[in-house]
Amino acid sequence: MADTVIRTQHASHAHAAGPRPRPIFSRRNIIIYGVLIVLALYYLLPIYVMVVTSLKGMPEIRVGNIFAPPVEITFAPWVKAWSSVCTGLNCDGLSRGFLNSLKITVPSVFFSIAVASVNGYALSMWRFKGANVLFTILIIGAFIPYQVMIYPIVVLLREIGLYGELSGLVLVHTVFGMPILTLLFRNYFSSVPEELFKAARVDGAGFRTIYFKIMLPMALPIFVVAVILQTTAIWNDFLFGAIYTRPENYPMTVQLNNIVNSVTGVKEYNVNMAATLLSGIVPLSIYLISGKLFVRGIAAGAVKG
Amino acid sequence: MQSSVSIQNLKLDYGTVSVLRDLNLEIGQGEFLVLLGSSGCGKSTLLNCIAGLLEPSDGSIYINGQNVTWAEPSRRGIGMVFQSYALYPQMTVEGNLSFGLKNIRMPKEEIRRRVARAADVLQIEPLLKRKPAALSGGQRQRVAIGRALVRDVDVFLFDEPLSNLDAKLRADLRVEIKRLHQKLRNTMIYVTHDQVEAMTLADRIAIMKGGVVMQLGSPNEIYNRPANKYVADFIGSPSMNFFETTLSRGAEPKVVLAGRDVPLATYGFVRKDFAGAVWFGIRPEHILTGEAAASAPVRFEVCAELVEPMGSEILVWSTLADTSIRFRLDGQEKVATGDMLRIGFDPARASIFDKAEELRV
Missing domain, CATH: 2.40.50.140 (Nucleic acid-binding proteins)
Known part of the structure; x- marks a missing residue:
């Protein structure tokens, strides 16, 4: 028996040509795919529970089994979460928070990236005097815990009359995005060959022309990364949203907290789940849409930076 | 011979390290000067100083009789060709050639005329609509030379332009640069560490070491009568x-x-x-x-x-x-x-x- 096995192996080796055949159910594949599938299920399970719960009516939820699919599918919890659930003082649902979050996120993302990309470009290409000191200070900024700065910023915003306003929160987000984004852009622009910059200078291009005509078109992948990082971070922000805004300006996350943590009345799990899913849609869809670009941008920054 | 580029008492220090020490060099009109030396000898630094991409610590640089020590690179009447080609990747060949001209707001008609002429001289007309990524190394370097050509400059600066090419292409392009020089009769300053390039191209060679010119002379002189042991070796x-x-x-x-x-x-x-x-x-x-x-x-x-x-x-x-x-x-x-x-x-x-x-x- 063993003899034949050896002989057939010899025979197959003798005729070997082209790619080596790989069995699908090898031990290696089973371990790799097994672990991947288990982990995927582990991470997907909460989402599954949320989705099925949000589609059930309250009587069905009271029955108990959280893993059971809904017997009778209802979208009423979604409608309620969006338009009529009470979030503290206002009872017009998450729609208000969604708009607020948009009004906060879009300008914050735009301004923080606009400023940080110019910062990074200036720091890496135009080695002006004090550039390294400035950069060090900026990076230290990234390591100071937010809690330390909360109160001074409250005072600051009050003094310039932006406390409680959406624009005040936009300012805070723009400033806090600066260290990490500048680092991101500086590293990316450092990977651009210096000779390109020199060639542009010989060609008579100045600070602005080089930025807009040469660096900006080259940096698209890193802009995508920055947009994703900032959008998810700002959309998901709770701390600043809760501290620096008034109730009518609350972002979605703060509203969600008020819905889920309200202690009066019946706990409407289905509405809570629907509200949570609603507020997660934006970052989730950003990842799904731009996943490939994101990986490419991160890789570009990592390998060359 | 009237001097085209004149370098007087040029010094450059990075902190305590001095890269160029009291350097003097007179380059004649239409001369092909090669700066030759092993890496770290200051030859590229010198070229960057001439181009205005590095600021010297002391001394002055004259181009065509004008003191350009503090002038912007684009106002010195120089064109530069880099080792890595440094073509703008998102622009077509035509865009690359016309970028410098657009920056000085030259009329469109004149830009078209100059690009056409440069493309004709370098035989890159079929490539005008392509992006640099779609070109071979030799074609890219030709476009890079064209970028200097369209600007109608007096002085061409080459920073190891052939070092990224394979041996055969290097030999081909070497001849082409020599031919270009014979046709245009511009002053050319060429940095290389390759002595074959230096010997074949140069009217005069400046051999540098530690920021100092060890010998300046014709290829023949440098080969047959080296001034010191370093040059001889x-x-x-x-x-x-x-x-x-x-x-x-x-x-x-x-x-x-x-x-x-x-x-x-x-x-x-x-x-x-x-x-x-x-x-x-x-x-x-x-x-x-x-x-x-x-x-x-x-x-x-x-x-x-x-x-x-x-x-x-x-x-x-x-x-x-x-x-x-x-x-x-x-x-x-x-x-x-x-x-x-x-x-x-x-x-x-x-x-x-x-x-x-x-x-x-």
């Missing part, structure tokens, strides 16, 4: 053989090599009265063998210790006067390790340097 491949010996002046000047007198009556002395410890240098290609050796003024017999056949010639390693030496044989010769060979040379072709300062005697 740097130029030529394989490099010059050096023997430690003593120059004595009796009835006639001579050195002693392997117990034998080498008379130096025919040697062109620079310092007529020098005597003492010297380096006696002779190039491998100036060591004669076989028939020629028999009639050479000085003859020795050596043992072939290592034989390197290279096709067109054979390189033989051997020992003479306790010094390892190299010399060349014709590729058709039959020689094996251990063979005794007769060699000789003409002392007139030697180079002698004093040992203390290593300057030509």
Whole structure:
């Protein structure tokens, strides 16, 4: 028996040509795919529970089994979460928070990236005097815990009359995005060959022309990364949203907290789940849409930076 | 010859490290000057200073009689070609060529005319609509040269433009640059570490070391009459053989090599009265063998210790006067390790340097 096995192996080796055949159910594949599938299920399970719960009516939820699919599918919890659930003082649902979050996120993302990309470009290409000191200070900024700065910023915003306003929160987000984004852009622009910059200078291009005509078109992948990082971070922000805004300006996350943590009345799990899913849609869809670009941008920054 | 680029007392220090030390250089109108040296000798730094991409610590730079020490790179009347081509990746070849002209708001008609002319000179018309990524290395470098060409500048600066190309392409483009220079008659300053490029292209070569010009002269002068031991050692491949010996002046000047007198009556002395410890240098290609050796003024017999056949010639390693030496044989010769060979040379072709300062005697 063993003899034949050896002989057939010899025979197959003798005729070997082209790619080596790989069995699908090898031990290696089973371990790799097994672990991947288990982990995927582990991470997907909460989402599954949320989705099925949000589609059930309250009587069905009271029955108990959280893993059971809904017997009778209802979208009423979604409608309620969006338009009529009470979030503290206002009872017009998450729609208000969604708009607020948009009004906060879009300008914050735009301004923080606009400023940080110019910062990074200036720091890496135009080695002006004090550039390294400035950069060090900026990076230290990234390591100071937010809690330390909360109160001074409250005072600051009050003094310039932006406390409680959406624009005040936009300012805070723009400033806090600066260290990490500048680092991101500086590293990316450092990977651009210096000779390109020199060639542009010989060609008579100045600070602005080089930025807009040469660096900006080259940096698209890193802009995508920055947009994703900032959008998810700002959309998901709770701390600043809760501290620096008034109730009518609350972002979605703060509203969600008020819905889920309200202690009066019946706990409407289905509405809570629907509200949570609603507020997660934006970052989730950003990842799904731009996943490939994101990986490419991160890789570009990592390998060359 | 009117000077096109003039560098006066140029210094550049990075902190305590001085990269260029009190450098003076006059480059004539239409001259092809090559800055040659090993890496870190300051040749690229010098070029960047001329281009205005680096600020010197002291000294001044004149281009066409104008002091441009503080001028922007684009206002110096220079065009520059880089080793990595440095083409703008998101622009087409045409965009690359016209970028500099658009920046000075040149009329569209004039831009089109100049791009067409440069494309014609460099034979890149079929590539005008392509992006740099779709070009080969040689084509890219041609576009990079074109970018300098369209700006109609007086001085071309080349920063190791051929180092990224493979050997064959390098040889092709080398000839093309030479042809371009003959056609345009612009001043060209060319940085390289490749001595073949330097020898073939240059009207004059400046050999640099440690931020100082070691010798400035025609390729012929640099090869045949190196001013110091560094230059003698740097130029030529394989490099010059050096023997430690003593120059004595009796009835006639001579050195002693392997117990034998080498008379130096025919040697062109620079310092007529020098005597003492010297380096006696002779190039491998100036060591004669076989028939020629028999009639050479000085003859020795050596043992072939290592034989390197290279096709067109054979390189033989051997020992003479306790010094390892190299010399060349014709590729058709039959020689094996251990063979005794007769060699000789003409002392007139030697180079002698004093040992203390290593300057030509």
